[in-house]
Amino acid sequence: MSHESAEQELIRIPITVDVPYRFAAGNYMSRFLIELRDNGKFFGIRCPSCGRVQLPPRIVCAPCHVRNEEWVELGLEGTLTAFTVMYLPLTDPTTGEPHEPPFTYGSVRLDGADSNLDHIVHLGDEYDSAWVGMRVRVVLRPREERIGDLSDIIHFEPLKGQEKPGK
Amino acid sequence: MEEEKVYGPFEVDQRIRAHSTYYAGRIGSRFYTELRDRKRILGSRCEECGKVYWPPRQTCGRCFSLLGEDRLVEIGPLGTLETYTTVRYSEPVHPRKAPFVYGIVRLDGADTGTAHFIGEADPGELRIGMRLEPVFEEDRKGNILDIRHFRPVR
Numbered sequence: 001m002s003h004e005s006a007e008q009e010l011i012r013i014p015i016t017v018d019v020p021y022r023f024a025a026g027n028y029m030s031r032f033l034i035e036l037r038d039n040g041k042f043f044g045i046r047c048p049s050c051g052r053v054q055l056p057p058r059i060v061c062a063p064c065h066v067r068n069e070e071w072v073e074l075g076l077e078g079t080l081t082a083f084t085v086m087y088l089p090l091t092d093p094t095t096g097e098p099h100e101p102p103f104t105y106g107s108v109r110l111d112g113a114d115s116n117l118d119h120i121v122h123l124g125d126e127y128d129s130a131w132v133g134m135r136v137r138v139v140l141r142p143r144e145e146r147i148g149d150l151s152d153i154i155h156f157e158p159l160k161g162q163e164k165p166g167k
Numbered sequence: 168m169e170e171e172k173v174y175g176p177f178e179v180d181q182r183i184r185a186h187s188t189y190y191a192g193r194i195g196s197r198f199y200t201e202l203r204d205r206k207r208i209l210g211s212r213c214e215e216c217g218k219v220y221w222p223p224r225q226t227c228g229r230c231f232s233l234l235g236e237d238r239l240v241e242i243g244p245l246g247t248l249e250t251y252t253t254v255r256y257s258e259p260v261h262p263r264k265a266p267f268v269y270g271i272v273r274l275d276g277a278d279t280g281t282a283h284f285i286g287e288a289d290p291g292e293l294r295i296g297m298r299l300e301p302v303f304e305e306d307r308k309g310n311i312l313d314i315r316h317f318r319p320v321r
Contacts, residue, residue: 011191011199013310019259020182030177096182149179 037148075111221277243274286316
C-alpha cells in the first residue's frame with residue numbers, strides 16, 4: 001500500500017434521518033389511550049384462558065392465542081421490576097428529541113398488571129438510587145395537556161417513606 | 168354492568184430522528200474528492216471479469232476480486248437512461264420535494280447504473296435509452312449531490 005493512500009482525504013458524510021409518522025392505534029390501543037388522556041386511568045386486558053393482564057392491551061393473548069375481552073382498571077402505583085441508568089441521550093419516540101442524561105429508565109409493573117410499562121423513573125440527582133422492588137407512582141400531565149400518547153406520562157416517581165433494602 | 172362506551176378510532180403522531188455518519192472508505196473517498204475537485208466521475212474496473220462499477224467499489228460483486236485504487240477509471244460524463252420514475256409524493260427521506268424524476272443512469276464505460284435525479288426535462292419527453300449529461304453544482308461539498316442532476320443531451 002502506498003503512502004499516498006495513507007494520507008488520502010477520507011470522506012465522512014453526516015446523515016440525519018428525520019421521519020414523522022402516524023399510526024392508527026387500533027381498537028384496543030385507542031381505548032387505552034383515550035382512557036389515559038380523558039380520565040388519567042390505565043386499563044389492561046385479561047386473558048380468559050391464562051388470566052394474564054396485559055399492558056398495553058392487545059386483542060390476542062400472546063401465549064394462549066385467544067381473544068382478550070375483559071378490561072381491567074390498573075393502579076397508578078406499581079413496582080419497579082428492572083432499571084438502568086442512562087448515560088447516553090435516549091430519543092423520545094413521541095418527539096424525536098433526545099432526553100438528556102443521566103437519568104433512570106425502568107420497567108414498572110402497575111398494580112393489577114402482569115406486564116411492564118417502560119418509562120423514566122424520576123430520581124433527580126440520585127439517579128442511581130433505584131432498586132428492584134421499589135414502589136413508584138405514575139405522574140401524568142394535567143388533563144388539558146394530555147394528547148393521548150405515552151408522552152402523557154411525565155415519569156414515575158418513588159413513593160415516599162421507602163428505604164433501599166440492605167442499606 | 169357498566170354502560171357501553173364507544174371509543175372512536177385514534178391516531179398517534181410520532182417522530183424518529185436518527186443521526187449517523189456515512190464513512191465513504193478509501194475508494195468511495197476518491198470518488199467523492201474527484202467529483203468535488205475536478206468534476207470527474209470514477210468507476211472501478213475488475214481486471215478478472217472486465218466489469219466496470221459505478222460508483223466504484225473495493226470488491227467485485229461478481230467474482231469477489233479486490234479492486235484497489237489502481238483500478239479506478241474515469242467514466243462518463245455522458246450516459247444512458249436505463250429506467251425512470253416520477254415521484255409525486257414528498258417523503259422526508261428524499262433529498263428533494265416532489266414532484267421530481269428519479270432515473271437509473273448508466274454512464275459510458277460503466278456496466279452498472281446508479282439512481283440519480285433527472286432534471287431540466289419534462290417527464291413526458293423522457294425515454295429509456297435517452298442520452299444524458301451531468302449538471303454539476305457550483306459549490307461542491309464531496310457528496311453525490313455534487314451532481315445536481317442529469318439532463319437530456321440537447
